[in-house]
Amino acid sequence: MxxxxxxxxxxxxxxxxxxxxxxxxxxxxxxxxxxxxxxxxxxxxxxxxxxxxxxxxxxxRIPERVVHARGAGAHGYFEAYGSAGDEPISKYTRAKLFQEKGKQTPVFVRFSSVIHGGHSPETLRDPRGFAVKFYTEDGNWDLVGNNLKIFFIRDAIKFPDMIHAFKPDPVTNIQDSERFFDFCANSPESFHMVTFIYSPWGIPANYRQMQGSGVNTYKWVNSEGEAVLVKYHWEPKQGIKNLTQQEAEEIQAKNFNHATQDLYEAIERGDYPEWELFVQIMSDEEHPELDFDPLDDTKLWPNDQFPWIPIGRMVLNKNPEDYFTEVEQVAFGTGVLVDGLDFSDDKMLQGRTFSYSDTQRYRVGPNYLQLPINAPKTRVATNQRGGQMQYKVDLAPGQNPHVNYEPSILGGLQEAKPAGKEYTPHYDANLVRESIDRNDNTKQAGETYRAFEKWEKDELIQNLVNDLSKCDPRLQDKMIALAEDADEEYGRRLREGLTNASKAGSSMRPLGNEGGEKGPKMAEEKGRETDSY
The missing domain is CATH 4.10.91.20 (Cytochrome C Oxidase; Chain J)
Incomplete structure (x- = not known):
């Protein structure tokens, strides 16, 4: 070929x-x-x-991304269904790309690993990035998320600490599971994510058979200025497939680019991958009746209470013409929203909104939005000038080039008319440094554990034992306590595994794929039947 x-x-x-x-x-x-x-x-x-x-x-080589360095990407389109279940989508949002059934919006998607470097194997245990750039008629919208629907931490101030702990040791330059568990054991809100990461869900088989999620809570705003909370979920039409540790090691021994190759070759042969976009919707309130805060990104929204509603589909049908120009230089930001989409007060989202765009200005340059892969496909007219690598001035037809400020009566740019009523939430609270009130760190981890099939539980326990057995006993005790608090069986099996490993003087051999043939089938059949997936 x-x-x-x-x-x-x-x-x-x-x-x-x-x-x-x-x-x-x-x-x-x-x-x-x-x-x-x-x-x-x-x-x-x-x-x-x-x-x-x-x-x-x-x-x-521009500076490598601190996170999400290893990536693959493709072009495609998003097609709207024009409704949210039985309701017109305009009831919830005035965002134009969703309003008409069959309306297509060009997209570029970048898949990635999170912690590991640009040439790391794609079989390593790690969350996977799932970032989508929509080139809408109102400008760009970036939906930046991961394959898993939750995150390790709920407050952005901890993000540098988390990444430092997961990255290589600053002295040895070697990644160390003890550093990982030292952070996680002392940040108990991470235990739900640890449960996912150390299960087969921590190693997706490829990008095409991988779920995606916005992770954070956003808002939709309609033309009347009314808002709802919303979560985004991508579901692959190809089915879901994850790997056991043994399967991952067998692939890695032969090909450490397997996921990139799989995506590229599928598109080349015309086997275009497709995902359906679902949302969960909740009224914009604190919801004291729930045992979790809707803004907590370490928590899942139960889909029996907040069902998944299909709103569109995405098809990837074109490979990049040049990896560096497109996949490496594409720049995403959680703050890149169009009219009808808005932020929630999710603390991680607030922090990400600053961090992402700030990173792109450092990594690619202050004029990164003039690169074709990042530039919107609509007209651009700003008063921003200069900066490294500027190659054009974004002037509107008829704009006075001498006027790079606003307001002006001398032919300068003018403010746009509002597309609808502005959403104006009310706040009445003290300015504090506190955690959210409802922060049960283990309940949903237990629910996730109980939703796993036997082979997934076996794999989870074995993977945890293999890495935890090398750690300080104090960290082992803390992780066991979290597991016991989540689920009695979970904690007991982890304790027994670590005890046996200690007696043996070394970590136990990895399990084979016990029931592994059921893995992809299990994921496809279960889909959204439980809160965990």
Whole structure:
């Protein structure tokens, strides 16, 4: 297939199209030799092509993402259903991309691992990023999330600490499970996520058979300025498939790019992956009747109380033309919302909204939104000027180029008219540094454990024992206590496993795929039947 593509490309291009040039467009007549005094003499300073070529090579890599460094991406479209279940979607949101049945919006999606570096194996135990850029008629909307529906922490001030603990040791440059569990054992809200990560759900088989979620709580606003809380969920039409540790190791021994390759080759052969987008909707209140806070991103919303409502589907049908230009330089931000979509007071969302866009300005540059992969497909007219790598000025037709401020009567830009009533929530509370009131850290972890099938429970316990057995006994005791608080069986099995591992003087051998053949089938059949998935 690769040879056929290569021949097709060569036959479609004429000789002039294939002439090598430098970045200035100058044809390069000799790309093999430096200009030197004699064929073995010193090089001269006017080696323009060489200096340009080498200096660009020195800068070919922008700073790697601190998180989500390893990624793959594709283009496609989102198609709206035009309704939210039996209700017109306009009841909940005035966002234009959702209003008409069959309306298509171009998208670019980037899948990624979270903690590990740019060339790390795609079989490592880690959450997976699932970020979607919608190029809507009102500008870009970024839905930035993960494959799992919850997160480790509920307050953004802890995010740098969490990443530091999960990243390699600053002295040895080696990742250490003791550092991971030291943070998690002392941050008990992370236990629900730990339960997912150490189960087979911590290693998706590939990107096409992986769920996605916005993780955080957002708001929808309708034309009357009324708001509801909303959670987003992507469900793969290809079914869900996860890996056991043993299966992951067998793949990694042969191919550490398996998920990227799987996505690319599926699209190349026309087997376009598809996801359905669901939302859960809740009234915009504190909901004291619930035993969790709706804004807590370590918690799932029970789908028997807040059902999944389908609102559209997404199809990926085009691979990137250049990995660096598109997949590496694409920049997402949780603050990138269009009219009809809004923020909630979710503390992690508030922190992410600053962090993401700030990271892109550092990593790609202050004019990262002028890159084609990041630029909206609508008109852009701003008063922002200058900055590294600016290559155009975003002027509107008829705009006075001398006026880069607002307000003005001299032909400057003017404010847009509101598309509907503004949503204006009311606050009446003291300014404090406190955790939320309802912060049960283990109940849902127990529910998730009980929803697992036997082989998933076995895999979870074995994976935890393998890593925890290498840790300080005080951390083991804390993790056992969290497991016992979540579920009696969970805690007992973890304690017994660690005791046996201690007696044996080493961690137990990994289990085989006991019942592993049921893994993909289990996930496909269970789907949304329990609160855990």
């Amino acid at each position: 690769k040879d056929e593509r290569r021949e097709a490309t060569q036959h479609s291009a004429n000789e002039e199209d294939l002439t090598l040039t430098n970045r200035q467009g100058h044809p390069v007549t000799n790309n093999q030799n430096l200009r030197t005094i004699g064929n073995r003499g010193p090089a001269t300073l006017e080696n323009y092509h060489f200096i340009e070529k080498l200096s660009h090579f020195d800068r070919e």
